[in-house]
Amino acid sequence: MTPDSTGGKDWRSAGFGLYLHWPFCQSKCPYCDFNSHVATSIDQGDWQTAYLREIDRIAAETKGRVLNTVFFGGGTPSLMQPSLVAAILERIGQSWSPANDLEVTLEANPGSVEIDRFEGYAAAGVNRVSLGIQALDDKSLRRLGRLHSSDEARRAIGIAQDVFDRVSIDLIYARQDQSLGDWERELSTALGLGTDHISLYQLTIEDGTVFQRMHARKLLGGLPDEDLSADMFELTQGMCDAAGLPGYEVSNHARPGAESRHNLIYWRMGDYAGIGPGAHGRLTLGGARLATEAPRSPGRWLEDVMGGRAGEMPRARLSDTEQAVEYLMMAMRLTEGASLAWYRSLAGEDLPAAAVAELADLGLIEATDESMRATAQGRMMLNGVLRALLAGRQSAR
Amino acid sequence: MTQLDLIRNFSIVAHIDHGKSTLADRLIQMTGTVAARDMKAQMLDSMDIERERGITIKANTVRIEYPAKDGRTYILNLIDTPGHVDFAYEVSRSMRAVEGSLLVVDASQGVEAQTLANVYQALDAGHEIVPVLNKIDLPAAEPERIKQQIEDVIGLDASDAIAISAKSGLGIPEVLEAIVTRLPAPKGDANAPLKAMLVDSWYDAYLGVVIMVRIMDGVMRKGDRVRMMQTNAVYGIDKLAVLKPQMVDIDELGPGEIGIFTASIKQVRDTRVGDTITHERKGCDTPLPGFKPAQPVVFCGLFPVDAADFENLREAIEKLSLNDASFSSEMETSAALGFGFRCGFLGLLHLEVIRDRLEREYDLDLITTAPSVVFKLHMKDGEVRDLHNPADMPDLTYVDHIDEPRIKATIMVPDEYLGDILKLCQDRRGIQLDLSYAGSRAMVVYDLPLAEVVFDFYDRLKSVTKGYASFDYVISEYREDFLVKMSILVNEEPVDALSMMVHRDRAEARGRAMVEKLKELIPRHMFKIPIQAAIGARVIARETLSAMRKDVTAKCYGGDATRKKKLLEKQKAGKKKMRQFGKVEIPQEAFISALKMDG
Numbered sequence: 003m004t005p006d007s008t009g010g011k012d013w014r015s016a017g018f019g020l021y022l023h024w025p026f027c028q029s030k031c032p033y034c035d036f037n038s039h040v041a042t043s044i045d046q047g048d049w050q051t052a053y054l055r056e057i058d059r060i061a062a063e064t065k066g067r068v069l070n071t072v073f074f075g076g077g078t079p080s081l082m083q084p085s086l087v088a089a090i091l092e093r094i095g096q097s098w099s100p101a102n103d104l105e106v107t108l109e110a111n112p113g114s115v116e117i118d119r120f121e122g123y124a125a126a127g128v129n130r131v132s133l134g135i136q137a138l139d140d141k142s143l144r145r146l147g148r149l150h151s152s153d154e155a156r157r158a159i160g161i162a163q164d165v166f167d168r169v170s171i172d173l174i175y176a177r178q179d180q181s182l183g184d185w186e187r188e189l190s191t192a193l194g195l196g197t198d199h200i201s202l203y204q205l206t207i208e209d210g211t212v213f214q215r216m217h218a219r220k221l222l223g224g225l226p227d228e229d230l231s232a233d234m235f236e237l238t239q240g241m242c243d244a245a246g247l248p249g250y251e252v253s254n255h256a257r258p259g260a261e262s263r264h265n266l267i268y269w270r271m272g273d274y275a276g277i278g279p280g281a282h283g284r285l286t287l288g289g290a291r292l293a294t295e296a297p298r299s300p301g302r303w304l305e306d307v308m309g310g311r312a313g314e315m316p317r318a319r320l321s322d323t324e325q326a327v328e329y330l331m332m333a334m335r336l337t338e339g340a341s342l343a344w345y346r347s348l349a350g351e352d353l354p355a356a357a358v359a360e361l362a363d364l365g366l367i368e369a370t371d372e373s374m375r376a377t378a379q380g381r382m383m384l385n386g387v388l389r390a391l392l393a394g395r396q397s398a399r
Numbered sequence: 400m401t402q403l404d405l406i407r408n409f410s411i412v413a414h415i416d417h418g419k420s421t422l423a424d425r426l427i428q429m430t431g432t433v434a435a436r437d438m439k440a441q442m443l444d445s446m447d448i449e450r451e452r453g454i455t456i457k458a459n460t461v462r463i464e465y466p467a468k469d470g471r472t473y474i475l476n477l478i479d480t481p482g483h484v485d486f487a488y489e490v491s492r493s494m495r496a497v498e499g500s501l502l503v504v505d506a507s508q509g510v511e512a513q514t515l516a517n518v519y520q521a522l523d524a525g526h527e528i529v530p531v532l533n534k535i536d537l538p539a540a541e542p543e544r545i546k547q548q549i550e551d552v553i554g555l556d557a558s559d560a561i562a563i564s565a566k567s568g569l570g571i572p573e574v575l576e577a578i579v580t581r582l583p584a585p586k587g588d589a590n591a592p593l594k595a596m597l598v599d600s601w602y603d604a605y606l607g608v609v610i611m612v613r614i615m616d617g618v619m620r621k622g623d624r625v626r627m628m629q630t631n632a633v634y635g636i637d638k639l640a641v642l643k644p645q646m647v648d649i650d651e652l653g654p655g656e657i658g659i660f661t662a663s664i665k666q667v668r669d670t671r672v673g674d675t676i677t678h679e680r681k682g683c684d685t686p687l688p689g690f691k692p693a694q695p696v697v698f699c700g701l702f703p704v705d706a707a708d709f710e711n712l713r714e715a716i717e718k719l720s721l722n723d724a725s726f727s728s729e730m731e732t733s734a735a736l737g738f739g740f741r742c743g744f745l746g747l748l749h750l751e752v753i754r755d756r757l758e759r760e761y762d763l764d765l766i767t768t769a770p771s772v773v774f775k776l777h778m779k780d781g782e783v784r785d786l787h788n789p790a791d792m793p794d795l796t797y798v799d800h801i802d803e804p805r806i807k808a809t810i811m812v813p814d815e816y817l818g819d820i821l822k823l824c825q826d827r828r829g830i831q832l833d834l835s836y837a838g839s840r841a842m843v844v845y846d847l848p849l850a851e852v853v854f855d856f857y858d859r860l861k862s863v864t865k866g867y868a869s870f871d872y873v874i875s876e877y878r879e880d881f882l883v884k885m886s887i888l889v890n891e892e893p894v895d896a897l898s899m900m901v902h903r904d905r906a907e908a909r910g911r912a913m914v915e916k917l918k919e920l921i922p923r924h925m926f927k928i929p930i931q932a933a934i935g936a937r938v939i940a941r942e943t944l945s946a947m948r949k950d951v952t953a954k955c956y957g958g959d960a961t962r963k964k965k966l967l968e969k970q971k972a973g974k975k976k977m978r979q980f981g982k983v984e985i986p987q988e989a990f991i992s993a994l995k996m997d998g
């Protein structure tokens with residue numbers, strides 16, 4: 003792969019990150035389909051040993067790389083002892099060359115117990131937190147199954163802003179019985195809290211969740227229809243733009259420069275190692291791009307690693323076509339869009355001209371020879387846009 | 400050969416569910432014709448569909464030996480006739496093959512429209528009729544009221560009607576005795592040239608085509624060379640038998656007898672119900688009167704859901720045609736639905752039965768297009784053309800006028816629903832011919848266009864009367880009316896499978912209902928879609944399906960890439976249930992649902 007044929011792009015242009023999955027929560031939220039489990043007792047010592055072993059194993063394969071980002075996700079990583087986080091970050095520092103601007107993010111719940119650990123995480127090297135606020139009123143928080151109160155949430159945001167360099171908050175909208183006006187007021191309040199990054203997710207009924215079972219039995223009333231959720235989405239874009247936090251991805255908004263660098267690695271097709279139960283990774287090794295996946299069950303993963311085996315299932319090599327599809331699917335989520343040169347070098351063909359022209363005609367995408375991006379309207383219709391682009395391919399016929 | 404005065408031939412006339420098949424079963428059982436261990440419910444309905452729907456589609460027969468009270472043993476031949484109007488022709492043939500009928504009426508429900516049509520056929524055939532009141536043991540039974548109704552509505556003396564319960568066996572010996580004492584023996588001359596009526600024929604996988612005959616005159620023997628008088632084809636009789644109801648070989652059949660024969664005939668199409676069979680040599684001169692071939696009156700397109708099933712559909716249709724000469728088919732191509740067949744049926748029930756059999760017995764998924772009737776196009780050059788498919792409608796400038804088939808419909812309904820029925824019939828361009836009452840039930844007779852009935856008339860009838868109405872019809876005539884072809888355009892493109900012939904005065908309402916329904920049925924696309932109904936170039940109704948606004952996955956991070964990619968591919972696969980039409984994907988169900996409208 004020469005720089006010319008790819009427009010100068012490969013995984014290196016997007017960077018290298020490390021994702022660590024902590025699979026435990028105090029309680030399971032009814033909307034969440036992530037790999038999270040409620041456990042009564044957790045031996046953090048065993049988990050520390052296991053994480054360190056896995057870091058060593060991956061480091062051996064990726065020797066000499068510059069590490070751009072670390073992300074503690076879950077589950078609820080703010081249930082980890084600060085000492086466990088410190089031990090992990092120390093071993094990471096010994097294993098790779100950290101970038102000068104190494105970003106270390108930890109997802110945290112805004113509960114009182116967690117707030118008390120913020121200082122410890124900062125001391126361990128965490129420089130960014132992503133707070134799972136989800137809603138700013140207590141009734142909504144209870145319906146979402148959250149354990150914290152809105153007062154705790156506000157306090158957590160304030161303290162986090164004092165303790166960490168960068169703070170992001172998550173909110174869920176298009177909730178039950180939420181009107182456009184309700185959301186406008188709530189988002190306005192959220193933007194007034196002064197964080198430089200905000201993730202705004204429309205509530206999605208995911209398979210295998212409590213909400214999905216309720217939805218199937220018609221017990222989940224008051225969800226918005228397509229038009230209301232579209233109106234909410236558009237309102238969100240406008241308000242965030244006005245607040246100086248434009249959307250850089252479908253659900254992510256940041257002050258320019260304050261984007262989540264770790265998540266950008268995913269969307270720009272960089273390399274990332276995934277460590278911990280159920281974690282996924284993408285590693286380019288020996289010219290092949292590999293998809294890695296760890297066993298989902300925390301017990302099974304811990305047993306494997308403690309037993310001296312790799313905490314990973316057999317790896318899959320991604321074909322060029324698979325990479326091309328994945329690249330398009332991920333990069334088109336970004337406001338900046340995708341490099342068509344890179345797509346072409348992976349797919350071995352151009353995107354179907356007829357589909358591109360039609361989508362451009364409908365005002366859903368903007369494309370040049372070298373790049374393509376979804377318009378604001380197109381980003382809202384991204385699944386349809388992707389289906390149209392991918393269905394018309396030569397190789398898909 | 401059986402002595403004429405020891406033979407009784409009869410049929411049973413009844414409405415669906417009034418107990419015809421149960422009574423037949425009981426007669427068979429009580430005379431020991433079938434051993435108890437071989438008995439299964441509804442002995443004579445041999446097709447699964449017949450048993451499930453509780454209807455008889457093909458005529459069936461059984462020969463029963465009955466030792467009567469007079470000490471003599473009689474041969475009773477029961478022909479179980481199709482009860483539905485679609486098979487009216489088969490019914491009329493079966494009726495001509497016997498001398499009497501049992502009229503079975505449910506003692507709680509009373510006379511229904513279908514009963515009426517069939518009893519008139521029986522009277523036409525000169526039958527002696529014995530009224531039988533069934534389900535007499537039900538608490539709701541009102542034998543006296545029903546007797547009165549039989550006398551009022553049918554004009555039949557019901558004073559010596561037999562009260563029975565076919566289910567429990569009550570009254571069955573009286574029925575058997577009445578068959579012998581009240582029905583006439585057949586007439587005929589054993590020494591005259593052979594004259595036999597072809598009552599029915601069907602395809603048997605082992606025997607080939609099996610022909611049921613009623614001997615009028617002469618004697619038919621195994622090995623005889625016989626001639627079909629309509630087709631002039633000559634066959635040698637390989638096998639001669641009677642049905643008890645299993646086949647029992649017999650050497651000869653004499654006058655008045657009913658039996659079956661095989662003669663190396665390959666297709667049911669080679670036989671004509673109602674034809675006269677005689678000997679090749681020394682045959683009779685004049686055939687039996689009244690032969691006419693069955694004509695399909697309702698047409699629709701049948702298309703495989705999966706285009707790859709086209710060959711399987713072709714094979715299945717060929718096999719079904721072997722056994723059903725009244726069902727016609729020819730290949731059809733639709734821009735929307737691909738390759739399929741335009742098929743003709745005797746009526747809506749016939750259509751449903753054939754479609755069910757294709758789907759069930761041949762495991763096919765089918766799209767059925769809107770049923771259409773045969774319009775007669777009177778062209779300006781004097782030519783008269785049959786129009787089976789609205790898509791084939793020629794330019795109107797060449798057409799002088801169009802005739803459509805009209806029916807005479809008889810509807811029986813509790814009087815509380817009468818208003819709804821009258822409104823329904825008026826809405827469907829009906830002309831009231833008669834209205835009378837029998838107790839609290841009204842009988843309405845309407846002249847209706849068949850085209851208005853083939854859509855969803857029967858469904859509407861059932862729903863406005865909560866299932867209490869019964870309905871029957873006969874085709875009456877072809878008559879001119881102001882008919883036009885209405886096309887449906889989706890995203891500016893005509894969808895041939897949705898075009899239909901409508902009355903000009905009703906076109907706007909139909910068009911409006913149709914585009915509104917389609918707007919509900921077609922999912923939103925990435926662009927807005929105009930849906931129009933048009934007559935020629937003139938748009939008479941329009942709806943716009945707005946563009947989809949939001950379809951995006953909220954969360955997609957590193958761990959989701961694989962899963963979300965699969966989801967995207969799955970959504971692509973889900974599109975198989977859609978038909979691509981221009982840029983628009985139309986779900987298959989839209990083709991059927993769009994045509995079922997309210998009111």
